[in-house]
Amino acid sequence: MRMILLGPPGSGKGTQAAKLSVSLKIPHISTGDIFRSNIKEGTELGVLAKSYIDAGKLVPDAVTIGIVEKRLKNDDCRSGFIMDGFPRTIPQAEMFDTILQKLDSGVEAVINIHVPDDAIIKRMSGRRMCSCGRTYHAENNPPKVEGICDACGGKLYIRDDDRAETVKERLRVYHQQTSPLIDYYQKQGLLMNFDGLKSIDEITKQILEAVASIK
Secondary structure: OEEEEEOOOOOOHHHHHHHHHHHHOOOEEEHHHHHHHHHHHOOHHHHHHHHHHHOOOOOOHHHHHHHHHHHHOOHHHOOOEEEEOOOOOHHHHHHHHHHHHHOOOOOOEEEEEEOOHHHHHHHHHOEEEOOOOOEEEOOOEOOOEOOEOOOOOOEOEOOHHHOHHHHHHHHHHHHHHHOHHHHHHHHOOOEEEEEOOOOHHHHHHHHHHHHHOOO
16 A cells, blocks of 8 residues: 555654554654665765754755655555655656556555644644653643653753744645645546544544555
8 A cells, every 4th residue: 555644744644654664564664764874874865964964954855755755665665655745746646657557556544533623733832841741731731740751850841843933834745845745646536635633543544444445
């Protein structure tokens, strides 16, 4: 099964990708993870990507697509893959289609996890982190003592990425650049929509049932 996961930041794509990867026995491919791996290994593409990241610039599509193509040639992708975080734009999707054609392959399903903006803002801005690695949520999973980690007693903090104003900007960019992919894949007959407000396990169950029907 070759699939792409779509959805706004905070929709639970990463969580679903991890669960689906285990159930379907195919790799979860995150472009962020690929970048980090290539940079750590010091590959030619990794060095090139790092030069843009260190300069605070977006990695050009040609570099990103090169890293993705290299990853898809690994043996573990023979039975399929789950793309998480890529493609992000129409040009990237078109380049991705070209790569898959070269590999005599193609996307079989595009999973779109829909969550309204107000729910995303509430979900992400409620996150609380501790330096020990524990995570909390102001409403859904609060610590016993407000602002204090249950595990180590450390002071909880809000990641910059989770601040309401940052989340709103990330959503603006998503709607401008990435959400057009919904229509792009809808026209190809590949799109499957799922309600991201349901429980994690229920969403996983529904996705697995939906992709099982694909011949």
